[in-house]
Amino acid sequence: MRTEDQIKRKLLELIQQRQSLNERQKEAADPSRFASELERLDDRILLLEWVLNAPSGTYHL
Numbered sequence: 344m345r346t347e348d349q350i351k352r353k354l355l356e357l358i359q360q361r362q363s364l365n366e367r368q369k370e371a372a373d374p375s376r377f378a379s380e381l382e383r384l385d386d387r388i389l390l391l392e393w394v395l396n397a398p399s400g401t402y403h404l
Contacts, residue, residue: 347395354391357384 345353361384368377 350391350395354388354395357388357391360384361388 351353362376362379364384366403368374371377
């Protein structure tokens with residue numbers, strides 16, 4: 344199991360990767376080629392944010 348600090352470090356790393364990829368996308372001749380990688384990064388970031396926010400209670404309505 345990962346510690347909270349490890350998760351935070353990984354989250355910051357992924358955010359930096361997303362920023363870098365966004366910059367590369369702006370400069371690219373074909374920016375659409377970055378779409379799937381950006382989507383994967385966003386999914387991973389959301390997951391880590393969810394873990395850090397320590398959800399509680401029921402997950403079903």
